[in-house]
Amino acid sequence: MVYIQLFDLIKVLAILFFFVLPGCYSEGRFEKTEFPQEPVSQNVPAINMNETPDVLPVSSIPEQIAEPPKAAAEMPAEEKQAAKTAAEKPADESPKATVVEPSRAERVMKAIAAAYPDRVGPAEFRNGDWAVPIRGVYYYYADARLLPEELRAQSVNFDPQPFYRYEKELPPWKTPSAEESERYRNMTKARQERKLKRSQHFFDALWRAQNKDQSYDRVKSIRFLGKPLFLHYAILEELSLVEEKILAEAKTNAQIRQWINSLDTVAAWNWRNIAETESRSFHSYGAAIDLIPKASATKGLETYWLWAVRSSPEWWAVPYSKRVNPPDAVIKIFESYGFIWGGKWNFYDTMHFEYRPEILILNDIPITGLH
Ligand SMILES: [Zn+2]
8 A cells, every 4th residue: 555655656656757846947948938028119218428348438438438449458347247247137027027128239230230221121139139120131249240140159350330429419529638648549450450350241231342342332422512433322312311411501601601601522332341450341341431621721620539639749739729620510411411520539530421320310409310
């Protein structure tokens, strides 16, 4: 009798062990891997610099704007790890949590989807990361590398794409402290010693240009403020509207008229890397334009940090008043149609405008007419 009861007990335990418990476990796992931890939010809040692992922590350089991407190499290891943990940790796994902050990956990928609604599909959480589709191919956040599925495992081979803090207004000028100067010195040195190499897969797909010939096929010859240039066909309307607005404002704004007259050339398409890097310039796609003033209008002023190095080795200490800056109204018009201005970068490039609506969206700067 006792033997029979023991046998029954063993049978029950065996059934539990082999059939019931594994079922519960795999069901739990399924839920965890197949569905996003975070509720999908329709809003794309401004990005918080404190949790952007690929952007310099600019708090120590308050008068400057974050220069994008070198940070991965420059940030101290423990700071980088902390930033990474903060950015990538699932918002909160506690079932009691009611308010869940979207992760940086979610915010960036949703901003990208919102920035290019005709070319990029909606952001979704799939295979453990946020991703957006372009013509059926998904590009994953992959620690800001924006990689297709087959390259996700190789994200460490690339520098992150820059999703940086971009100020609405240029903050008041403040002479850099000795500490800040030291940091700029190190940043300049690091940039020269290790060439930045960002993944170009996503932006090649976005602009439909993987080589010079393809890229040349996508650009059209137009005139902007009377100067000829080659621009990507997808943003012809945006730049035309920028021009229209600038000319309208020029009627009542003498500073803008003077600035237009000071322009020497305008250059957009140019298949090349960013100077001193192995990363594709947005000029390669015809999605960036340089407004180059006449030499006579820029005497004693600096335009671009890399040119400034020759006359001012401490190029970062050149105050705004000694840089060639387009009128504020012109910068605002460009921004309102999705272009960022290179004059707001730490590594300033005051002649440079680039179509990056996702940067403006992430920084809560309104844009009109995205398509
Ligand atoms: Zn440029």
